Amino acid sequence: xxxxxxxxxxxxxxxxxxxxxxxxxxxxxxxxxxxxxxxxxxxxxxxxxxxxxxxxxxxxxxxxxxxxxxxxxxxxxxxxxxxxxxxxxxxxxxxxxxxxxxxxxxxxxxxxxxxxxxxxxxxxxxxxxxxxxxxxxxxxxxxxxxxxxxxxxxxxxxxxxxxxxxxxxxxxxxxxxxxxxxxxxxxxxxxxxxxxxxxxxxxxxxxxxxxxxxxxxxxxxxxxxxxxxxxxxxxxxxxxxxxxxxxxxxxxxxxxxxxxxxxxxxxxxxxxxxxxxxxxxxxxxxxxxxxxxxxxxxxxxxxxxxxxxxxxxxxxxxxxxxxxxxxxxxxxxxxxxxxxxxxxxxxxxxxxxxxxxxxxxxxx
Ligand code: CIZ
Numbered sequence: 001x002x003x004x005x006x007x008x009x010x011x012x013x014x015x016x017x018x019x020x021x022x023x024x025x026x027x028x029x030x031x032x033x034x035x036x037x038x039x040x041x042x043x044x045x046x047x048x049x050x051x052x053x054x055x056x057x058x059x060x061x062x063x064x065x066x067x068x069x070x071x072x073x074x075x076x077x078x079x080x081x082x083x084x085x086x087x088x089x090x091x092x093x094x095x096x097x098x099x100x101x102x103x104x105x106x107x108x109x110x111x112x113x114x115x116x117x118x119x120x121x122x123x124x125x126x127x128x129x130x131x132x133x134x135x136x137x138x139x140x141x142x143x144x145x146x147x148x149x150x151x152x153x154x155x156x157x158x159x160x161x162x163x164x165x166x167x168x169x170x171x172x173x174x175x176x177x178x179x180x181x182x183x184x185x186x187x188x189x190x191x192x193x194x195x196x197x198x199x200x201x202x203x204x205x206x207x208x209x210x211x212x213x214x215x216x217x218x219x220x221x222x223x224x225x226x227x228x229x230x231x232x233x234x235x236x237x238x239x240x241x242x243x244x245x246x247x248x249x250x251x252x253x254x255x256x257x258x259x260x261x262x263x264x265x266x267x268x269x270x271x272x273x274x275x276x277x278x279x280x281x282x283x284x285x286x287x288x289x290x291x292x293x294x295x296x297x298x299x300x301x302x303x304x305x306x307x308x309x310x311x312x313x314x315x316x317x318x319x320x321x322x323x324x325x326x327x328x329x330x331x332x333x334x335x336x337x338x339x340x341x342x343x344x345x346x347x348x349x350x351x352x353x354x355x356x357x358x359x360x361x362x363x364x
Contacts, residue, residue: 133154199222
């Protein structure tokens with residue numbers, strides 16, 4: 001391993017001659033050396049060559065809660081930007097949350113921009129006197145979390161969306177759901193809200209493409225956002241699986257579109273998918289519609305079950321994939337020098353209101 005003495009050691013690993021094997025070796029050594037100061041978190045959608053170094057793996061909320069429990073000064077969050085933000089908000093000021101590659105964003109989170117959200121809120125509140133409760137999926141920017149916190153709303157995850165929406169309907173008459181239209185639509189439909197009472201607010205259009213009359217009539221206003229990985233699954237893929245594997249259950253994430261969820265056998269969050277597959281008897285067969293790294297890992301783990309991706313195409317989360325061992329090593333070298341890089345810090349004001357929205361969710 002190189003000597004950890006000077007800042008010359010810091011240049012991005014991409015600029016060095018290190019081979020992939022050298023990188024893995026050095027991460028392994030640094031992990032031992034930093035064991036008292038560093039926690040590495042790995043989201044389910046990360047590649048195996050990152051997951052192998054994770055102290056804890058899980059979904060975004062589980063990992064953020066894990067970060068909140070520990071007192072180690074450094075947390076490397078192998079996931080995407082909004083996840084590191086949530087972890088920063090739940091940890092103390094003296095702890096530092098690090099995202100190995102700052103380009104690891106989330107296209108769905110980026111679909112709800114602050115100025116568009118304010119414009120939407122002004123239009124909706126001017127269109128109706130009924131109380132609108134804003135709910136956001138946890139997969140969003142910290143500033144959207146703060147917006148819902150400020151406006152009497154709450155955060156939800158894909159596991160508790162139904163409970164949070166039930167709460168919202170007790171608090172107000174209408175729901176504004178950010179940023180994933182599919183999770184909002186699928187959950188509300190399963191709760192008995194007909195599609196005719198849901199409208200789609202598209203921030204690329206004037207007034208979201210809606211009239212005040214439509215807002216008055218609607219019970220649910222869905223934001224036009226989606227996850228490009230989950231939106232890629234199709235009903236014809238389900239039909240093909242049913243033809244080729246008659247005993248196979250189709251299990252999909254609720255970020256998939258409405259038709260796909262309706263045509264599936266089971267739907268739920270990544271934790272739900274993992275639990276269903278784990279508890280299924282030996283010999284069970286599943287076609288899974290979620291990120292490919294998780295599907296492959298499940299297939300490798302449960303060799304007594306047949307597990308395939310619903311899609312024959314590569315359904316990889318490219319932003320998650322930006323976190324490569326090279327960047328993990330860069331982040332670890334910087335910690336070893338006590339000069340952490342890529343530290344994610346959310347402002348106190350945004351944190352205050354986001355925590356309000358998170359707390360509301362926790363109390364529901
Ligand atoms: O919140 C997460 O971690 C994601 C991306 C999905 C889920 O269902 O857990």
